[in-house]
Amino acid sequence: MQNNMSIIGVPxxxxQNRRGVDMGPSAIRYAGVVERLENLAYHIADLGDVPVSRPDSKDNVQEGNLRNLKQVADSNQQLAKMVTQEIHKNRFPLVLGGDHSIAIGSMAGIAKHYDNPGVIWYDAHGDLNSGDTSPSGNIHGMPLAVSLGIGHEKLTNILDYTPKVKAENIVIIGARSLDPGEKELIREQGITVYSMHEIDRLGMSQVMAKAIDYLKQRTDGVHLSLDLDGLDPDEAPGVGTPVIGGLSYRESHLAMEMLSEADILTSAEFVEVNPILDDQNKTATLAVGLIGSLFGEKLK
Structure with a gap:
């Protein structure tokens, strides 16, 4: 991993439709992410936040069952440009959310630089919906589908190319809440999924070893997209779409430590921290701890 890192916040x-997750980047910064990384000898450039415009009443029209399409697409376009600029400078992009719709821009900016990019989607959800399958119209449930080239062209064509990733280069870890359309897409596309069932049966160590080995063989760069709702709500209460029965604190630290040792990541993002729903910034503090493990923090 490069020692030069750029932090980009996306408020x-x-x-989605629960307020507060826009404060996620500030909460993670407040929990000490910059200091934690600097203590690990990373040279940090905090680039601040991507502007997010607010819809007014006449703009706020659901287009094709997509809530706030224009604003989400515009911010992701800006994020994609920032990410690609930082990669050009040979800097590791670390993106802080914000809801998971920001992965559309992260993936667009990152995938441009690799012939065969891969992604680890650490999440309770598959985020594989489109306007046709989404029960809610919330774009934070669509970014992985968008990255596959499925969805509205304002989202799939960010930076003027699509798709961003191949289905065979995706590994989903921690899934336990999938809509019917997502299950069908997973079957059709042959996407690798380690649900909580597999994690309970195999153990996190074996799941991560399999995921790392699988992506090492197929890809020339791996993006980690970590949604804090992948963890159990007892561990990470400050998320908008909690699902019981999730990953533990210990399992998640082990996963990050194994990714650090494997040295396959070329970019990462941590999303869906909502301080309004949190308990004394517990979830942001947890996110910073996971970031520490991901970037080489060890007990000894």
């Missing part, structure tokens, strides 16, 4: 809360 996005328009990909």
């Amino acid at each position: 996005m809360d328009l990909g």
